[in-house]
Amino acid sequence: MVSSNSELAYNSKIEGDVVVSRADAVINWIRTNSMWPMPMGLACCAIELMAVASSRFDIARFGAEVMRFSPRQADVMIVSGTVTYKMASAVRRIYDQMPHPKWVIAMGACASSGGMYRSYATLQGVDRIIPVDVYVSGCPPRPEALLDALMKLQEKVKREPSAHNLLISK
Amino acid sequence: MLTTENQVNAFNAETLIAAFPAVTLRASLDHPAFNVPSSELLAVLGYLKEKHTFDFLADLTAVDWAEGATPRFTTIYHLFSTTTHQYVRLASDCLDNATPRVPSITSLWPSANWHEREVYDMFGIQFSNHPDLRRILMWDGYPYHPLRKEFPLAGIETDLPDVEVAAETKVKVKPAPMAGGPFVALSGQVNMTEAEPMGKDQSWTEKSEKPN
Structure with a gap:
């Protein structure tokens, strides 16, 4: 009897194209290199955010150039600017509309702590309404600082037990 | 460019006070300033706009002279003439301290709409006949008026x-x-x-x- 499959154990053509790895490493590698930002540009920090996306600083080098103005398609919300109490509800609602997994960068003094706006109208730090992963100091921060924040966030994501989280979320 | 008609209508303090005896001069370090009773506010502003080419509403704001003062609230109007390049300032006291109220001037300058909403938001001054008197900076339902002195x-x-x-x-x-x-x-x-x-x-x- 003649079998069409004459391979018994090792096929170098197939095995040569297979890389063995952990699920966490693969998932986190994909996530870190395609973080689509939700640009929550609320004040002057948003100008620096635009510079980061432009050619001189070019956040595309880190896979985060796809600014998604729809929260459904975004992974990381970059809160760049002063969060007033009137806007805080909208920020929280947009955060809630982002699909998991999601992260938040608080860019600049105002988003991190209220900054110089110690007044009746300003939320004293966006971490009062949404969980923040990385804080960036500066008023406004240099574009390099935001790139550094993105790299810090990528390092953090690489340490996440993503496969475990996917299993327990069911 | 000055036309003959405008030169005839050249503005000075005497012309305004002659036309409206209730208007009084107000101390000012720069431009001519007048106190106007709120009952005559619309008439005076309309007169300045039509007869003296003060066609541009440069600013509309208010002053809170603090609790205990009477009158407590004063609304301020800055007019500019794009023909003669002059400024004039009008101040109108609000009679009622508890619920201050002045007539809206949106019928003369539509741009007063948002200015008056801001004054209402920050000071709680009501503007009669305003087409859409809502808060503009703070959210609807906010219980205070932040630029009042006691806030x-x-x-x-x-x-x-x-x-x-x-x-x-x-x-x-x-x-x-x-x-x-x-x-x-x-x-x-x-x-x-x-x-x-x-x-x-x-x-x-x-x-x-x-x-x-």
């Missing part, structure tokens, strides 16, 4: 505008911390030099040169 800069605790977000986050509008802030210098309590952010190396500034 603290830090704010007063109240609820977030969005009920669902407030229930989800359990966050309230809280008074902001004032100590060490950029606009607050309590002498003796906070060393402003230490409170403000600055570079660590203070050995050279714009006053002393950088050491070699």
Whole structure:
């Protein structure tokens, strides 16, 4: 009897194209290199955010150039600017509309702590309404600082037990 | 460019007071200023706009003279003439201290719409016959008027505008911390030099040169 499959154990053509790895490493590698930002540009920090996306600083080098103005398609919300109490509800609602997994960068003094706006109208730090992963100091921060924040966030994501989280979320 | 008609209607304080005896001169360091009773406000502004080419409403704001003062609230109007390049300032006292009210001037300048909404938002002054008198900066339902003298800069605790977000986050509008802030210098309590952010190396500034 003649079998069409004459391979018994090792096929170098197939095995040569297979890389063995952990699920966490693969998932986190994909996530870190395609973080689509939700640009929550609320004040002057948003100008620096635009510079980061432009050619001189070019956040595309880190896979985060796809600014998604729809929260459904975004992974990381970059809160760049002063969060007033009137806007805080909208920020929280947009955060809630982002699909998991999601992260938040608080860019600049105002988003991190209220900054110089110690007044009746300003939320004293966006971490009062949404969980923040990385804080960036500066008023406004240099574009390099935001790139550094993105790299810090990528390092953090690489340490996440993503496969475990996917299993327990069911 | 000045036309003959405009030269005839050249504006000075006497012409206005002659036309409206209830108008009085107001102390001013720069431009002509007048006190106008709120009952004649629309007539005076209309007269200045039509007869004296004050066609541009440069600003509309208000003053709170603090609790206890009578009148407590005064609305201020800055007019500019694009023909003669003159400014004039009008001030109108609000008669009722508890519910201050002045006539809206949106019928003369549509741009007064948002100015009056801001004054209503910040001072709580009502504008009669305003087409859409809602808050413009703070959210609808905010219980205070922040530029009134008794309102603290830090704010007063109240609820977030969005009920669902407030229930989800359990966050309230809280008074902001004032100590060490950029606009607050309590002498003796906070060393402003230490409170403000600055570079660590203070050995050279714009006053002393950088050491070699």
